[in-house]
Amino acid sequence: MSVIIETSLGDFTIDLFTDERPKCCKNFLKLCKVKYYNFCLFHSVQRNFIAQTGDPDGNGRGGESIYGTLYGEQARYFDWEFVPKIKHVKQGLVSMVNNGNNMHGSQFFLTLGDSLDYLDGVHTVIGEITEGLEVIQKLNESYCDEKFKPFRDIRIHHTIILEDPFEDPPGLDMPDRSPSPPPAVIERARLAADAEIDDLEGMTEEEIREIMEEREEKANAQLLEMTSAAKFYFSYNTTFLNHFATTLRLLQHTCLTNISTMKNNEIESLISQNNIYIMFFLRSAYKTIYFGNIDSIVILKLKKVKRQNKDKIWRALRNKPDTFLLKKFFNAVSRAFYFRNLRM
Known part of the structure; x- marks a missing residue:
């Protein structure tokens, strides 16, 4: 058929x-x-x-x-x-x-x-x-x-x-x-x-190319920041990191290779700053966090968080990011178009 x-x-x-x-x-x-x-x-x-x-x-x-x-x-x-x-x-x-x-x-x-x-x-x-x-x-x-x-x-x-x-x-x-x-x-x-792209009114082919390159650079920079924030948390969990890195490789951005380069002392330093709600959230995240090419769309699948804990977990994530990169990370989460079992 x-x-x-x-x-x-x-x-x-x-x-x-x-x-x-x-x-x-x-x-x-x-x-x-x-x-x-x-x-x-x-x-x-x-x-x-x-x-x-x-x-x-x-x-x-x-x-x-x-x-x-x-x-x-x-x-x-x-x-x-x-x-x-x-x-x-x-x-x-x-x-x-x-x-x-x-x-x-x-x-x-x-x-x-x-x-x-x-x-x-x-x-x-x-x-x-x-x-x-x-x-x-x-x-x-x-x-x-x-x-x-x-x-x-x-x-x-x-x-x-x-x-x-x-x-x-x-x-x-x-x-x-x-x-x-x-x-x-x-x-x-x-x-x-x-x-042809250079037929766009008021724009030359060179201008179009520069715009596309600038957009790609911004996208890569944002992805690098987001990836850096994410790897802080996931590097200590080998099983989750492997799945996370596999998912990120689908995007085929060279900046994502940096996920495996973080030093052990950096990992340990950030883990020591975690509050209990953020650790609970990360351990409960199921399968995947996906960052889109342009605007860092995030898909979060949470299946192990009890309903009565969701509001206070989200408040902790939203209000207590530990670093500038985490603030970027959680801002992207707040803009996500799809949440499973997470109430804003």
Whole structure:
């Protein structure tokens, strides 16, 4: 059961896991059938992480399931499928986006890296790309702004269903031809996919290059600071450090190699300053802390902290950082877009 996705960067083919994910695959296929995804932007592209699309509004807050298009707002989302468990183990997987309430609409993402295990149990893998992986590489190399939105518009142009094993729901209205782009899409357009960067009004190619280099330098500097703060705490725990370093290597920033260079006396000095709440927090952190390429997005999975302790732990983290680097670290935590079992 396959679908060809035609994009402004090229075409790729998705083989769907229809046996393991029947609800999600039916929703995806029917949305393709009514050309719902035509002209959708890849509105978020994070290098070596994910490329997200499926929102007609192009901002990551829109979209609805096929049932929402048929039956209205009350059917906008449907329950996720988490059994059997399929992990985000490699590049080129296709996964439905969790809306925050363990439900799905129309948005999905493509994995741009391997071993993204911090996505497991949150988003639902529904298929894999079997042809056109070079398009994924092009996506991964695209230039983006500070919100991960590509400077060049990258859009889905068309979807072609090769095989659909599911019956159409009542009332499904299939267009007799591919629709034309709505005016709102044209008005929202940034730089066209085939345009040259030095065609930007008021900016030369050299200026664009300098801006990109400056942004990369700032990102690397911030990551280095954040990594330095993190390694203070995790170096004393060999098992956790190994997992932490493996996660950080996914970002492929050379500055992250410094995680293994800290001197023993520096480690011991900082450990001696820890307050009990921070130590409890760090020992309770489960699996991963992930820093994004640009704005240090943090994902924290806490599974062993008792509910009644969470508020005072968070207050300790927020109000009592021991060093300047820790202040940076915890400020990034406070801006995180996703917390599991942690109440602000």
